[in-house]
Amino acid sequence: EVQLVESGGGLVQPGGSLRLSCAASEFTFSDYSINWVRQAPGKGLEWVSYISSSDNFIYYADSVKGRFTISRDNAKNSLFLQMNSLRPEDTAVYYCARGIGYCRGGGACYGPTRFDYWGQGTLVTVSS
């Protein structure tokens, strides 16, 4: 069974940094794009970032651009999200989600793109 397990969440002060990890297993990690999606308490889903299978295409939501960096290590079946300059509005459960399909230059997506497996999420709380 495909598994995605997030870790690294916690309480951080505004302006601080945190690095999330997502460990993948039971599928060929290097064949798939992966995304981060977050959900503020009691709110809806917000896509955060996308990384293609070989990390040559990366996209971010405007709300995190310039502050968050997505990366992956295909040799270790791992995905990361480096979050800097954190704000209270970044408080959310962060999910990693496997992507079917792909997004290319200019952000157009094909496949059709969808998120077929999700991790259980890790809570990030930004508060003083």
Next chain:
Amino acid sequence: DIQMTQSPSSLSASVGDRVTITCRASQRINSNLNWYQQKPGKAPELLIYAASSVQSGVPSRFSGSGSGTDFTLTISSLQPEDFATYFCQQSYNTPLTFGGGTKVEIK
């Protein structure tokens, strides 16, 4: 950015009811529309992709339709395990935006 608008934001229904949820995109997205179900405290699960393709393992009472800007998720006969929140998501281009969600509650 493409804005996704779901309606209603919540509904009350009984077991056995036919339930319809709509999703409208702010621009044409062809059939690049997915539906997810989320239960409290759990991660979302993919139900429908490409507007009308049912994800493997999803019961046949779930169906999707639409193209362009207007889409529909239908549950033909609501079951107790279907009480949850449903989200649409466009996969036409980045940012990959979601609708605000529809909470299906027990009447």
